[in-house]
């Protein structure tokens with residue numbers, strides 16, 4: 118079927134019977150949210166899977182990031198160094214906390230924050246760094262830690278793309294003061310909507326518990342002002358079911374990514390990001406860069422693929438720093454490399470149930 122539409126992603130779902138069977142007990146207990154049994158069970162299982170000490174489940178990845186930043190208690194107007202080459206959520210989470218994003222350029226090799234440019238952006242108002250493991254590409258965590266320690270900054274990783282990624286044999290969420298995952302339907306592992314913050318200290322667990330549950334400590338005591346960002350039991354059960362299959366799904370993605378690599382590695386003008394050799398990827402995305410030497414522009418290739426029913430995406434264009442909502446609000450920094458990547462990048466379809474035949478359809482268009 119050569120005209121069927123192919124989208125960039127397709128949500129992973131467990132076998133229907135498996136989920137239906139798993140949610141049945143909810144009709145006995147009628148306990149469908151408020152940190153129920155399955156919320157607790159998923160926290161335990163994810164702690165193991167992600168190889169982290171503490172986890173707090175949330176209603177989505179954005180609230181996990183927004184509340185984790187809030188939990189740090191930074192003074193209003195303080196500066197947070199971050200990357201503009203990301204989904205808008207990263208920047209929104211900083212701005213919605215009344216903090217000022219200071220955009221740092223990224224590296225052409227893998228799209229992560231350019232750690233060599235961090236120190237030049239630090240002022241006496243800087244309180245934190247929010248880097249992103251974009252496409253699951255691992256940031257230079259050692260150098261970021263060294264700089265953060267030197268200037269006494271917090272590091273909160275947006276690890277929304279990095280579920281299951283390991284670096285030097287450790288879960289990616291074990292780096293920094295905290296990391297945040299997204300379990301949105303489009304991510305490698307989903308709870309329909311959902312997310313989590315991971316970290317090591319008990320104090321942050323308690324703080325986030327308050328922030329995600331109105332600050333309620335018991336029937337009569339509200340100890341602080343909090344929002345509502347709890348994960349419900351239907352979502353937690355979706356997570357428990359998907360978690361059973363996620364290892365296999367990542368294996369499948371890996372084989373598909375290899376297929377793309379093989380077919381595209383010799384195409385003139387198409388470049389792929391570098392991966393760290395000591396990192397294990399989750400193959401969440403397959404971004405390519407359409408370089409000058411390619412016969413079409415990035416937008417030209419985007420249109421050609423769309424005409425043939427393949428809906429590739431310009432992730433991440435425009436840069437978050439260039440979005441209308443931030444126009445004239447923040448100081449402009451030099452973002453030459455990030456802008457260039459944003460102009461060149463296309464994310465190709467990649468999901469568990471994609472077929473080799475469908476990959477061929479895409480790569481044949483790219484080969485021209």
Ligand SMILES: *Cc1c(COP(=O)(O)O)cnc(C)c1O
Nearest residue numbers: 177178179204206277299300301
């Ligand atoms: C998906 C995503 C988020 C937000 O996660 P949601 O679960 O959709 O709220 C944040 N940052 C990045 C980089 C993302 O891709």
